[in-house]
Each structure stands twice: as C-alpha cells, then as structure tokens.
Amino acid sequence: MSPLAPRLKAALALFLLMALVPPVVTALGDPFLTVVANRMLVFAIAALSLDLILGYGAMVSFGHAAYLGFGAYAVALGARWGLSDLLAQILLGMAMSAGFALVTGAISLRTKGVYFIMITLAFAQMAYFFFVAQSSLGGDDGVALQARSSLLGVSLEGDMALYYVTLGALMTIYAGLYRLTGSRFGRVLKGTRENALRMQAMGYRPFPYQLVAYVIAACLCSVAGVLLANLTEYVSPAYMGWHRSGELIVMLVFGGIGTLTGAVAGALVAVGLEEVLAIFSDHWRLGFGLVLVLVVLFSPDGLTGLAKRLGIGGRGNG
Amino acid sequence: MADLLEIRELRKNFGALAVTDGVSLSVAEGELHAVIGPNGAGKTTLIAQLSGQLAPDSGQVLYAGEDITHLDMAARVRRGLARSFQITALLPGMSVLENVALAVQARSGSSFRFWRDAGGEEITNAQARAALEEVGLADRASVQAQALSHGEQRQLELAVALATKPRLLLLDEPLAGTGGQEAERLIALMQRLKSRLTIVLIEHDMDAVFQLADRISVLVYGAIAATGSPEAVRADPAVRAAYLGEDA
Ligand SMILES: Nc1ncnc2c1ncn2[C@@H]1O[C@H](COP(=O)(O)OP(=O)(O)O)[C@@H](O)[C@H]1O
Ligand SMILES: [Mg+2]
Numbered sequence: 001m002s003p004l005a006p007r008l009k010a011a012l013a014l015f016l017l018m019a020l021v022p023p024v025v026t027a028l029g030d031p032f033l034t035v036v037a038n039r040m041l042v043f044a045i046a047a048l049s050l051d052l053i054l055g056y057g058a059m060v061s062f063g064h065a066a067y068l069g070f071g072a073y074a075v076a077l078g079a080r081w082g083l084s085d086l087l088a089q090i091l092l093g094m095a096m097s098a099g100f101a102l103v104t105g106a107i108s109l110r111t112k113g114v115y116f117i118m119i120t121l122a123f124a125q126m127a128y129f130f131f132v133a134q135s136s137l138g139g140d141d142g143v144a145l146q147a148r149s150s151l152l153g154v155s156l157e158g159d160m161a162l163y164y165v166t167l168g169a170l171m172t173i174y175a176g177l178y179r180l181t182g183s184r185f186g187r188v189l190k191g192t193r194e195n196a197l198r199m200q201a202m203g204y205r206p207f208p209y210q211l212v213a214y215v216i217a218a219c220l221c222s223v224a225g226v227l228l229a230n231l232t233e234y235v236s237p238a239y240m241g242w243h244r245s246g247e248l249i250v251m252l253v254f255g256g257i258g259t260l261t262g263a264v265a266g267a268l269v270a271v272g273l274e275e276v277l278a279i280f281s282d283h284w285r286l287g288f289g290l291v292l293v294l295v296v297l298f299s300p301d302g303l304t305g306l307a308k309r310l311g312i313g314g315r316g317n318g
Numbered sequence: 319m320a321d322l323l324e325i326r327e328l329r330k331n332f333g334a335l336a337v338t339d340g341v342s343l344s345v346a347e348g349e350l351h352a353v354i355g356p357n358g359a360g361k362t363t364l365i366a367q368l369s370g371q372l373a374p375d376s377g378q379v380l381y382a383g384e385d386i387t388h389l390d391m392a393a394r395v396r397r398g399l400a401r402s403f404q405i406t407a408l409l410p411g412m413s414v415l416e417n418v419a420l421a422v423q424a425r426s427g428s429s430f431r432f433w434r435d436a437g438g439e440e441i442t443n444a445q446a447r448a449a450l451e452e453v454g455l456a457d458r459a460s461v462q463a464q465a466l467s468h469g470e471q472r473q474l475e476l477a478v479a480l481a482t483k484p485r486l487l488l489l490d491e492p493l494a495g496t497g498g499q500e501a502e503r504l505i506a507l508m509q510r511l512k513s514r515l516t517i518v519l520i521e522h523d524m525d526a527v528f529q530l531a532d533r534i535s536v537l538v539y540g541a542i543a544a545t546g547s548p549e550a551v552r553a554d555p556a557v558r559a560a561y562l563g564e565d566a
Contacts, residue, residue: 179432179433179435180432180433182435182436182437183431183432183433183434183435183436184423184428184429184430184431184432184434184436184439185429185430185431185432186432186436187416187419187420187423187429187436188420188423188429190409190411190412191409191412191416191420194408194409194410194411194412195407195408195409195410197371197407198403198407198408198409198478199409199420200371200390200391200392200395201369201371201391201395201400201401201403201407201478201479202395202420202421202424202478202482203391203392203395203396203421203424203425203482204392204424204429205390205392209429209430212430
C-alpha cells in the first residue's frame with residue numbers, strides 16, 4: 001500500500017470531525033446545530049458533484065442547482081406516489097436528473113466558454129419555471145412534506161439518523177469520485193480540460209466522456225436534493241434558482257476548484273460562514289462577499305491552495 | 319513501393335487567401351518526405367488538413383488507399399496517422415508520463431473505465447516509458463509537462479505522437495526552438511524512425527532536411543513549386559529563387 005495522499009487524509013479528518021458534531025452539540029445543549037451541520041454536509045455533496053464537471057472537466061455549469069431541485073421534487077412526488085424509501089426516491093431523482101442532463105448536456109456541450117455558462121443557466125431556469133408552474137406541487141411557494149423518508153424501514157424523522165445517513169452518502173460519493181478521478185475515465189476528463197485538441201490528436205473524441213461526466217454529476221447532485229428536502233421537510237423551486245447554482249460555484253472557489261477535498265471543505269466553510277454571518281446581520285451576504293473577495297485575492301486556489309502553502313496537500317489524488 | 323499517402327488537388331482558402339492552392343503530392347510507404355517553404359507558405363495548414371483538424375474546401379486525401387478526407391482526427395489517429403504540433407500542444411498540468419500514457423490508453427482498450435487506478439496500469443506505463451526512452455525524456459517522467467524546458471516539450475510532443483503507434487507521422491517543425499544538443503538528439507531519432515515508419519517532415523533547419531529527406535517538396539504561396547530528390551531540389555533554379563536563395 002502506498003501512503004495515503006495528503007488530501008485524502010485531510011478529507012478523512014474532515015469526515016471524522018463532522019461525525020463528532022451531533023454528540024458534541026447535544027452535550028453542549030444545542031442539538032439544533034446538528035441540523036445546521038447537516039445542511040453543510042448536503043451542500044458538500046452538491047459541491048463535490050459540481051467539481052467533477054467544473055473542476056475536473058472544465059465545464060462551467062451555471063445550472064447545477066437544477067439537480068438539487070430534481071432530487072427534492074423526487075421526494076415530494078415519491079411521497080405522493082407512496083414511495084417513502086430514501087433509496088427509491090434517490091433512484092427517482094437520479095432518473096429525472098439523468099434524463100434532463102442527457103438532453104440538455106448534449107446540447108450545451110456543443111458550445112464553449114461563456115456560451116456554455118449561459119446555456120446551462122437557461123436550461124436550469126426552464127426547469128425552475130416548470131416547477132413554478134406546477135400548482136399541484138405548490139407552484140412558486142413549494143410544498144411541505146408530511147414526513148421524512150425512511151431508509152430500509154428505518155425512519156429518518158430523528159435529526160441524528162438523517163445526519164449520519166447524509167454523512168454516509170457524502171463519504172460514499174467522495175470515495176466513488178476519488179476512484180473515478182483516478183481512473184481511465186477521469187484521466188480523459190482531465191486531459192480534455194487541459195487541452196481538447198491534444199486529446200483529439202491522441203485519438204479521443206471528448207464529447208461522450210464529457211457528456212457521461214455531466215450526467216454522473218447531475219445524478220450525484222440529485223442525492224443532495226433528496227437529502228435537502230428531507231432536512232427541511234419542504235420542497236420549493238427556490239432550491240433550483242440561479243443564485244443557488246452560483247452559490248455552488250462560490251463553494252468551489254472557497255475550497256479550491258479541481259480537488260475533491262477542496263470541494264468538501266469549501267462547502268462546509270461557505271455554509272458554516274453563511275449561518276454564522278446570518279446571526280450577526282441581515283446583510284450577511286455582504287460579509288460573505290467580502291470574505292470571498294479576500295479568498296480570491298489572497299489564496300486563488302482557495303483552501304486547497306492555503307493548505308498547500310502551509311505544507312499539507314500537494315499533488316496526488318483527492 | 320506503394321503510396322501510403324496521396325493528396326489530390328487539395329484547396330483551402332481563408333477569405334481571399336488561397337492557403338492551399340491545388341496541392342497534389344504522394345508519399346511512398348517508408349519515405350521521409352520533407353516539405354519546406356517560407357513562413358506563411360501554408361505548411362501548417364496543409365498538415366492540419368492531413369490530420370483532420372481542418373476540412374479542405376475541395377480535393378482529396380487518400381491514406382493506405384482509403385479516402386479519409388471526411389474522417390475526423392480521432393478516426394485518422396486510429397488508422398495510424400499521427401501528428402506533432404508546431405506550437406507545442408501538451409497537457410500542461412499533467413505529468414510527462416501521463417501525457418504519453420493517455421496516448422497509449424487511447425489505442426488500448428476502453429476509456430469508459432471508472433474505478434481502477436489508471437496510474438497503476440503497468441502495461442500502459444511500460445509502453446509510455448518506452449516512448450519517453452526513445453526521445454530521451456525517461457528521467458523526466460514524473461515532472462509536470464509545464465515544468466519542462468522548451469526543448470524538452472518538443473521531445474515530449476514527439477513521444478506522444480510515437481505512443482499512438484503511427485504508421486504515418488506528420489511532424490510540424492519538430493526542431494523549432496531546440497538547442498544544439500537537443501536538436502542533434504531529435505535528428506538522430508528521426509533517422510532511426512525513418513526505417514520504421516513513413517514521415518512527412520516540415521522543417522526550417524536545412525541541414526537536417528537535406529540529411530534526412532528521401533524527397534523534398536517546396537511549398538510557395540500554397541502551391542508545390544518543386545518536388546524531387548534533395549539533389550534535384552537543391553539544383554532547381556526556381557527553388558533557389560523562391561526560397562533557398564535567401565539562406566543557401
Ligand atoms: N485560421 C486561419 N485563419 C486565417 N488565416 C490563417 C489561418 N491559419 C493560417 N492563416 C494564414 O494562412 C497562411 C499560411 O499559414 P501557415 O499554414 O501557418 O503557414 P506556414 O506553416 O507555412 O508558416 C498565413 O498567411 C496565415 O496567416
Ligand atoms: Mg507553420
């Protein structure tokens with residue numbers, strides 16, 4: 001066995017830390033913080049999935065939150081159709097996301113650069129307005145869920161149960177993406193990011209690889225959507241608005257684009273910061289913006305770059 | 319020997335400029351065919367059309383008897399037609415070994431493999447290392463491509479092209495920007511490759527061209543001004559006037 005890559009170690013440390021949150025905050029008499037930390041984990045999943053296409057594939061999607069929405073609506077629809085199991089809802093969310101991503105990705109990938117950003121945004125807005133128009137699903141206001149899902153017969157009503165299921169999902173997805181980014185497929189994706197013409201001159205056609213990555217990212221993000229709906233016990237089109245897509249990109253900028261551990265760290269810190277700033281001021285977005293400007297100015301590679309300068313991190317996978 | 323490459327009446331215009339102006343050319347299997355000509359003559363544009371990067375306006379490209387005019391780059395590479403770029407085109411953020419291993423991977427099995435660690439593929443790595451060995455870059459395998467010197471990047475360009483296992487190699491000024499020793503090393507490499515595969519070589523270094531080429535074509539304003547043995551081309555008065563006159 002080779003020694004663990006530094007970034008993988010950092011991720012394991014983060015997961016361990018997050019695993020300690022519920023007992024600690026409960027002991028401190030503030031169990032509500034479990035829900036806050038759960039929110040951080042949910043967005044870590046979403047940011048991870050976006051990093052696959054944005055960081056590793058250089059496909060800057062400004063519509064990734066659409067898949068948060070598909071996941072969330074899969075819970076609402078599932079509940080209506082008698083599907084209360086989390087896995088069944090995840091499958092439904094993935095199916096919806098895969099279908100949407102396959103069609104819109106195939107079209108979007110015909111464009112490059114700013115056009116790709118705009119067209120992914122446009123497709124996500126179409127999905128947004130589609131759900132706004134569904135009055136049976138609460139339209140603009142959204143719809144409250146009667147109950148949380150269950151997992152293989154075990155109810156997730158308790159905050160602790162949902163928390164550890166979310167953490168398990170995050171760790172599973174991290175592990176899967178860790179393998180994927182080091183695989184043949186991951187290499188082709190990274191190579192295309194580096195220089196698509198060179199890849200063609202080696203004999204590759206980048207399009208199918210990019211499209212498959214786009215669909216995988218969509219499916220993984222829908223898992224975050226399913227968990228988000230369970231966490232808030234509410235589903236609304238706001239989950240898939242363009243500002244939410246923007247926030248996901250900001251999380252990657254925070255953490256350092258193109259490393260899995262950076263995506264997780266970025267989401268944890270960004271959501272945590274949002275919660276903390278919101279305590280002090282209604283104008284928390286202003287403070288958030290300031291912090292973001294500082295990050296970009298002083299550590300262009302986000303937390304990953306900071307870690308590298310402090311002597312942890314460095315090259316390798318993760 | 320049979321022709322491996324046959325170009326028929328190839329034409330390409332950029333606006334009003336005829337960059338490829340009715341080029342017809344045959345390259346025999348095993349031949350090293352040099353294409354020389356002043357800057358802006360259309361040499362790189364010709365290579366781009368042979369490799370499938372650019373579509374010609376009219377004309378045909380035949381490779382091993384097959385009309386490949388409308389095939390894309392990937393399809394041509396799979397048939398054994400590889401190129402190097404005049405302006406280095408590498409994967410800057412990836413290691414030297416990964417740059418070459420990706421070229422090996424492209425022709426050995428599916429790349430839709432999502433789980434196994436690609437860096438641990440011994441057979442792929444061994445073939446990649448062999449290509450690096452051939453160009454003299456083996457000791458730089460773990461360095462990032464962007465950290466290589468300019469000359470080393472030219473060597474890597476060649477290693478990547480070789481790793482696709484080509485039958486026909488299109489080299490666009492492989493010596494450009496290399497120093498004395500690197501250039502000698504690359505010339506020696508091309509000398510060795512000559513016996514194994516067919517090469518179309520674009521090069522400004524006339525010593526190298528006359529040393530390596532079996533035949534030479536002179537491209538001026540997008541058209542072939544002369545084709546023949548090095549001796550014949552050197553003696554051709556039209557060529558001397560149009561091109562060699564400047565520095566020969
Ligand atoms: N994409 C392009 N669009 C317009 N003009 C081009 C393009 N590529 C090359 N040219 C022009 O075509 C001519 C030939 O270029 P090139 O093939 O690079 O010549 P060479 O490789 O012989 O120096 C030059 O005048 C160049 O400016
Ligand atoms: Mg040129």
